[in-house]
Amino acid sequence: MIDNGKTINSLLRRTRVRLRFQRALDVATRGAIIWSLSATLLIFLLKIRAIEDAVFFFSLAMTAALPLVAGFVAAFQKLPSLYVAQLLDGTHGLHDRIATSQEFSQAKQPTGFMQAQIAETQFHLNEVSASRAAPFRWPRDLGILLLLFVALATLTVLRFPTSNPRIIVARAEKPSVLRIDPRILAEQKEIFSELQRDAELAKSPEVRALARELNKIFSQLQRKELSRKELFSKLARLQRKYLRGEQADFDELMKQLKKMGARLEKNRQTKQIAKALKSGDLDTAKKELQKLSAKLDKLARKDQRRLAKSLRKAAQPQVAPRKALDKQIAKPKKRIRRLRKKLKSKPKNQLAKRRLRRNKRQLQRLNRRQQQRDAQQRQLQRLNRELQQAAQNLLNKLSPEARRALERAAQQMSKFSQQRNRLRSEKKAKAQMADLKELLRRLSQGGKDKSGKLKDFRLRAGGKGKGKGKGKGKGKGKGKGKGKGKKSLVLGGSGNGGKLLIPIPTTAPGTGQGKAPQDGQGTGADGNIKGDPTALKGKKRQVFVRGKAGKGPTRSQVIVGAADRGFSNQNYRKVYTDYSRIVEEVLKREDVPLGYRYYVKRYFQLIKPR
Amino acid sequence: MCHQESEDSMTDRKDAEAQVDAFKGDVIRLEQEVAKVIVGNEEIVKGVITCLLAGGHVLLEGVPGLGKTMLVRTLAQCVDLRFSRIQFTPDLMPADILGTNMIVEDEHGKRHFEFQRGPIFSNIILADEINRATPKTQSALLEAMQEHHVTIAKTTYDLDEPFLVLATQNPLEMEGTYPLPEAQLDRFLFKLTIEFPSREDLHSILERTTTDENPQSKKVITGERILAMRDTLRRVPVAHHVQDYAIRLLQATHPNTAETANSTQKYVRFGASPRGAQALLLGAKVLALLDGRYSASISDIREVALAALRHRLILNFEGEAEGITTDRVLKEILEKLPEQAG
Numbered sequence: 001m002i003d004n005g006k007t008i009n010s011l012l013r014r015t016r017v018r019l020r021f022q023r024a025l026d027v028a029t030r031g032a033i034i035w036s037l038s039a040t041l042l043i044f045l046l047k048i049r050a051i052e053d054a055v056f057f058f059s060l061a062m063t064a065a066l067p068l069v070a071g072f073v074a075a076f077q078k079l080p081s082l083y084v085a086q087l088l089d090g091t092h093g094l095h096d097r098i099a100t101s102q103e104f105s106q107a108k109q110p111t112g113f114m115q116a117q118i119a120e121t122q123f124h125l126n127e128v129s130a131s132r133a134a135p136f137r138w139p140r141d142l143g144i145l146l147l148l149f150v151a152l153a154t155l156t157v158l159r160f161p162t163s164n165p166r167i168i169v170a171r172a173e174k175p176s177v178l179r180i181d182p183r184i185l186a187e188q189k190e191i192f193s194e195l196q197r198d199a200e201l202a203k204s205p206e207v208r209a210l211a212r213e214l215n216k217i218f219s220q221l222q223r224k225e226l227s228r229k230e231l232f233s234k235l236a237r238l239q240r241k242y243l244r245g246e247q248a249d250f251d252e253l254m255k256q257l258k259k260m261g262a263r264l265e266k267n268r269q270t271k272q273i274a275k276a277l278k279s280g281d282l283d284t285a286k287k288e289l290q291k292l293s294a295k296l297d298k299l300a301r302k303d304q305r306r307l308a309k310s311l312r313k314a315a316q317p318q319v320a321p322r323k324a325l326d327k328q329i330a331k332p333k334k335r336i337r338r339l340r341k342k343l344k345s346k347p348k349n350q351l352a353k354r355r356l357r358r359n360k361r362q363l364q365r366l367n368r369r370q371q372q373r374d375a376q377q378r379q380l381q382r383l384n385r386e387l388q389q390a391a392q393n394l395l396n397k398l399s400p401e402a403r404r405a406l407e408r409a410a411q412q413m414s415k416f417s418q419q420r421n422r423l424r425s426e427k428k429a430k431a432q433m434a435d436l437k438e439l440l441r442r443l444s445q446g447g448k449d450k451s452g453k454l455k456d457f458r459l460r461a462g463g464k465g466k467g468k469g470k471g472k473g474k475g476k477g478k479g480k481g482k483g484k485g486k487k488s489l490v491l492g493g494s495g496n497g498g499k500l501l502i503p504i505p506t507t508a509p510g511t512g513q514g515k516a517p518q519d520g521q522g523t524g525a526d527g528n529i530k531g532d533p534t535a536l537k538g539k540k541r542q543v544f545v546r547g548k549a550g551k552g553p554t555r556s557q558v559i560v561g562a563a564d565r566g567f568s569n570q571n572y573r574k575v576y577t578d579y580s581r582i583v584e585e586v587l588k589r590e591d592v593p594l595g596y597r598y599y600v601k602r603y604f605q606l607i608k609p610r
Numbered sequence: 611m612c613h614q615e616s617e618d619s620m621t622d623r624k625d626a627e628a629q630v631d632a633f634k635g636d637v638i639r640l641e642q643e644v645a646k647v648i649v650g651n652e653e654i655v656k657g658v659i660t661c662l663l664a665g666g667h668v669l670l671e672g673v674p675g676l677g678k679t680m681l682v683r684t685l686a687q688c689v690d691l692r693f694s695r696i697q698f699t700p701d702l703m704p705a706d707i708l709g710t711n712m713i714v715e716d717e718h719g720k721r722h723f724e725f726q727r728g729p730i731f732s733n734i735i736l737a738d739e740i741n742r743a744t745p746k747t748q749s750a751l752l753e754a755m756q757e758h759h760v761t762i763a764k765t766t767y768d769l770d771e772p773f774l775v776l777a778t779q780n781p782l783e784m785e786g787t788y789p790l791p792e793a794q795l796d797r798f799l800f801k802l803t804i805e806f807p808s809r810e811d812l813h814s815i816l817e818r819t820t821t822d823e824n825p826q827s828k829k830v831i832t833g834e835r836i837l838a839m840r841d842t843l844r845r846v847p848v849a850h851h852v853q854d855y856a857i858r859l860l861q862a863t864h865p866n867t868a869e870t871a872n873s874t875q876k877y878v879r880f881g882a883s884p885r886g887a888q889a890l891l892l893g894a895k896v897l898a899l900l901d902g903r904y905s906a907s908i909s910d911i912r913e914v915a916l917a918a919l920r921h922r923l924i925l926n927f928e929g930e931a932e933g934i935t936t937d938r939v940l941k942e943i944l945e946k947l948p949e950q951a952g
Contacts, residue, residue: 095910
């Protein structure tokens, strides 16, 4: 008996209801997730008082409708019968019986096979249940929803500071104060006080003032009052203010003086002056001029004439070549003109402005140099004039006038000497300023590692550093030493194998009891530190020993001794001067990298004689 | 009047049920009889019987010695039908298959042409190693397979029904062979691949063939009954959604269609022809009846999909170069094609 698919339709209806319910539940859960997210945002806004209470409740109520609406829409969405039937077939392994029968039941004239299919399907329907095809289950996204609810509850409990709006006051950024090791500062102070002494000798007020100002800067650094930027701007200002002399121009003057010396060489009376001028010894030249002036009256008339001739020849006006400097000055002038023209058409061109400033500075520098050179030329002309006047007076038999003229020439020579000393002092000051700048730059940039490195370097340069090696020290034994002992000199220590110990025989009392640490010498001391008292009861004989004059210690002995006893030895000073001079020459000649150059210079600063 | 209608429909239903029962019973008997001689290969036997009942032809592919010829011979014995075996060789001519006109002299001494029928004039034809014959000879089978008649010298000769061609080909020896043209491949309802037998099957094969045991099959079904069963098959209805699935499956074998899977897009040059969909439905109907159902289902379609479509897909160069098989492409399509349309 068949019912033309009524049973099938009823089953489909039941399954469809279940499916719709489940779908509504799933979609409503997703809607609830969206609602809880928006509620979280609303609560947050309410807590920070970004929205009013009324707005909050209204928005919350509006968003609360979202899951309900979504659920309803999902529940009443179309669900095709074929889908439901196939779901039933699939879950019950019915080989499309329900879907096929459902279609056949709607046929106008079902064939025998169709009817047989429907009847056969009805036979199987007893085993089919809607709950198996569409079982109720928890919504898929329920876990997420619960998590969001927990977050929402937490947010509701949390309190936000909302009473007063927080005012964030932007703090003016303090420039970081420069911290430099006081020992390094003390060393630099010492270097510049030495420079100050030199400047006093050279009568260079600029370098003296520079050294004074630098001392002030060092004091400020010790008090930690300067930042890096302030320090470097001060140094730049000092350099601009005090170190403006040009050694190159004075060299030109010296060349002319040497030529003058060459002309004076032939005369017997002026031979010594010529010699001094040729060797660049202006002080001697001055003294020789004064000597000549003193003995002028005693000279025979013939010699006076010869001398006058020689002086006149020496005083020939010499014109220093200006072309090179003029060419140099012309270049920035031309560039300045071009840049000004360019800036007229494009006044906002920053690059052109920068170039213009740079060229102006260069031009100023060159002009200053030209002025200095002109002044020197004037002084040279004055010397020439005095020599010519002396020569003329000698020819006119006016010895006193000639003597006075030679004395004035000697004074002029003295001025040249002072000027040269001043320039030398300035040059030295410049070099030391450059070293100081490099040192400060490294100290202020390096950070912990670098300053540590420098500290280590400083110690090693001073012969006090510890090696990096892991070698174990010898001499663990205990005991009382007598007689001849051994001292060890630590040289460098940067090797891998530990420290290099050089035994030096001495006549000092033996070392005492000590326990050497693993990587160095012992720290303990013998209780009998002075050794045993002199045995007075022994036979004695008083002998006078005369000292022997000899060549003195060798260089290596001097160096080793200095490392042992300090850098205040006179012999050491000589050795140091020789070595540092050679090093300076090599540094000038060779293309040594800046970093290495700095360390070499620093090393020699640190081991300089005290 | 209404009562009369109800009675008629009841009669139709009872009749359908009876037909299905009989169909199922006959096929089971046939399978059992074949199984007396053929060991294992149940799926192949089932496939061959499906083609016999659906009125299609079968292409059997397998290495030599797996019992292809034996299967066909046994089937012919069981169904009481005439059986011919044609061993295809390169020098085989169409006339050797179809037959030829010969001059004969009658009792009056008069000479006339008389058509001498070839081996094609049988019910079950075993075209052994069909790919060894030249294309000319292969194409001689085309008309016979599709139209069930042959035309020689303007005379058309109908072939006896049921007419079933079982062609075999060896996939290993490709030298000196002429691969079947696509048009001819399409005329086979199923292409069945014979796998190497299992250990148990091999035991049975050895016991049956190396002892004095000589199992013989007997006739369990006649040619007329097979034709009646074909009628029954044709009356099996197919629901729209099942037919729609078959069509979507067919479309999915074509590159550049909505249903196309990735592998199809990549490896297939041409998909299956509409004959493929016919094969799917007919095969599915047979399976439904064998299962005692009155209409085909999607699962029936899926079950016959490989046999019905594997020889209808033409792979492109990339597919050939990468050694992709049509079975792999079809399996991916079946995996990805949803049973629900839209």
